[in-house]
Amino acid sequence: MELSKVVDELNLEVIAGYNDGKKEVNGAYIGDLLSLVMSKAESNNLWLTIQTHLNVIAVATLVDVSAIIVVENMEIDEDTIKKADSVKVPLLKTKLSAYELASKLAKLGV
Amino acid sequence: MTKDSNSMKLNYDVDSNDFTRAGEASSNIKKILKQLGVASKVIRKVSIATYEAEMNIAIHSYGGKINVEITPKEVQIVVKDNGPGIKDVNLAMKEGYSTATERIRELGFGAGMGLPNIKKCADVFELKSEEGKGTKVFIKIFLN
Numbered sequence: 669m670e671l672s673k674v675v676d677e678l679n680l681e682v683i684a685g686y687n688d689g690k691k692e693v694n695g696a697y698i699g700d701l702l703s704l705v706m707s708k709a710e711s712n713n714l715w716l717t718i719q720t721h722l723n724v725i726a727v728a729t730l731v732d733v734s735a736i737i738v739v740e741n742m743e744i745d746e747d748t749i750k751k752a753d754s755v756k757v758p759l760l761k762t763k764l765s766a767y768e769l770a771s772k773l774a775k776l777g778v
Numbered sequence: 779m780t781k782d783s784n785s786m787k788l789n790y791d792v793d794s795n796d797f798t799r800a801g802e803a804s805s806n807i808k809k810i811l812k813q814l815g816v817a818s819k820v821i822r823k824v825s826i827a828t829y830e831a832e833m834n835i836a837i838h839s840y841g842g843k844i845n846v847e848i849t850p851k852e853v854q855i856v857v858k859d860n861g862p863g864i865k866d867v868n869l870a871m872k873e874g875y876s877t878a879t880e881r882i883r884e885l886g887f888g889a890g891m892g893l894p895n896i897k898k899c900a901d902v903f904e905l906k907s908e909e910g911k912g913t914k915v916f917i918k919i920f921l922n
Contacts, residue, residue: 702833703891706826707898711818719886723833726801730808730825747798755805 669693669778671734671758674714678772680737680760683744685752691734696773698766702727709733714778716766720744725751725759734758739766786810788846792835797885800836803844804828814848816921823899823919824853830892831857831915837882839913852901855917864907871897871905 672689675682697709698716702723709715711732717724720742728736735758738744744761752759762769788810790803808825816824828844835842835857842859864870871893878888893915897903902918 700886701889701891702886703830703889703895706829707891707895711822717886721885722798723801723885723887726805726829729805730801730829731822 669776674735674773674776674778675760677776678762678769680762682758683738683752683761684749684759685755685757686760687756687758689758691758693734693778696770696778697733698770706731714773716769718742718766720748722747722751724748725755725757728757729755735760737762737769739764739769785847785849786814788848790832790844790846792832792842792844794836794839794841796836800832801829803832807846811848811853816853820853820919820921824855827896827899827917827919828855830895831855831917833887834892835859837878837887842912850921852921853919855915855919857913857915857917859912859914861910861912863909863911864913865909867905867907 671691671693674693675689692712693714694712696714699705700717700719705727709731712734714735714737715733716737716739718740720738724736738761741763804825807828808821811821839859840861845856847854869875873894874890876888876890882888900917901920904916907913
């Protein structure tokens, strides 16, 4: 499934690094411990997290997730937004909890 | 970066407590491996190992260096820091054990998985640490 479909269907707020939304999405991973995300998230996963500082961008790039989705409407650091734009990692946001969003993603067939 | 016909060497300095730049060395290494056409499975292992090493230097040490050598057969990574050294290496290698502060944990680090993650990704893994002096980690990841 294309990222743009997920964004549209679930009303995700686009914060940075999005481009045309043509990235492929395959599954999701929920986690806030960066080491765990590094070792468990797979490429093309959506990464649902409440972490918003700069290092999430490095982790996202290294494991090639298709997007970072910040849940619970957490405030995102300005540096993180700038970095997401510069390395083109889609950074999205929702007011839903990780559980609520994950259920919707599952229904959508991600 | 230096390059001869058979190998490429990359050197990075990592500062203590520098979380704004941390991740840059590993991201850069990943980019170069991709350009060299290295298999994505191998790139993932190298990425995880170097990122964890980078974060270890930033979180736990007074600063250090990551030296990478890419040959047609393998990626060698040498991580060296300027101290303070690891008190109990066996404990540090145990998943879930961490000496990171509360502030660091809030940032999503300090899960006690850094060194175990590196070991899992490595085909060869050696760690030497001396209290008061520093820690050296030698990692080899084969390309095939």
